[in-house]
Amino acid sequence: MIIELAKNYGFCFGVKRAIKKAEQIKDAATIGPLIHNNEEILRLQKDFNVKTLENINALNDEKKAIIRTHGITKQDLADLKKRNIEIFDATCPFVTKPQQICERMSDEGYEVVIFGDENHPEVKGVKSYVSTKAYVVLSKKELENIKLPNKIAVVSQTTKKPEHFMEIVNFLILRVKEVRVFNTICDATFKNQDAIKELSVKSDVVIVVGGKNSANTKQLFLIAKMHCEDSYLIETEEELKKEWFLNKKHCGISAGASTPDWIINKVIAKIKTFVD
Known part of the structure; x- marks a missing residue:
């Protein structure tokens, strides 16, 4: 079975920027999930002590706050600036x-x-x-x-x-x-969506990797499903099932804009154990 990655997939500019910021800042709290990928958020918490708060009202004695890639409301930003806390804005441009x-x-x-x-x-x-x-x-x-x-x-x-x-x-x-x-749709979204369409047309099974609460990931999955009935949305390699790949000749793989390469690589490695 051929395993082929989409021409464009995974981390977009805004997510890369936010992750780099969080790793550099360390010991901070994000207002809402920094990105829509639970596994990457857990990694940031474990390796860089970056915790996730539901909203600004959950702030306690934190010294540093990171604004999520999706941004926050104008009022929340104004309230945040009134607090004695260092603010780092990771809102995607x-x-x-x-x-x-x-x-x-x-x-x-x-x-x-x-x-x-x-x-x-x-x-x-x-x-x-x-x-x-x-x-x-x-x-x-x-x-x-x-x-x-x-x-x-x-x-x-x-x-x-x-x-x-x-x-x-x-x-x-x-x-x-x-x-x-005003066309405010992100270029990375265009490219990822075009790439998954092209890939799913020639695949007989498609795996889309990303957070199930991620809008752009769900959009990739819907496009894949339109052109390849056997398309699946997963967050980690643990969700893969061997029977999905039985008698398949071509497996296409794409990933949402908040999906890091280390998760995609684990998915590919797991698929290879099914078909080798």
Whole structure:
């Protein structure tokens, strides 16, 4: 059986930056999970004493706080700055960008449509920078019964599919007098999604490695599943099952943006024990 990695997969720029920061800072607390990968978070805790707090209210006597890659709300950041604690901002620059756009556009009187999951920490943070009115939607249907204003700005969660973003943009352009469109989808997301599509078409089994609470990882899995029925989402090699690989000729492997190489390597090694 051929085992082939996607052309683009794994750690993105923002995650690499955040992990490096956490390793250098040490003995700190992150506000929310630094990234969406439990195994890597456990490694940081064990090797660098970087612990994870649910929110800023969980801070006690910590001296150093790291803001997660997905960012935090504007209000939480303001509250954090009032505390006697050293702050290290590991918010991904691709997430900071829509925050800044939302703040600027709403200051100019635009209401804002955010294409994304309202419960995702990145979206919660971005929405908090809107001072007018924000509409968080996952499809154009959610906008159909809303009385829209004359001026609207549109941004996206960084991990969403561009074709779905364009459906919302096209819907708004036909109904709103002035629409300002900002493509805030991350380049790494484009590349990883294109790569898993290309790989899954020629594979008869696909393994996607990453946190099951990771939006970009789940998106990779959904794309793989569309083109290869025998696609599986796992967090570690322990979840692999030998029967998945019986009579398979080509195994494709991809990984979410928060998945480190050491986990991917363990997965590959385990698969090889099934087929050797």
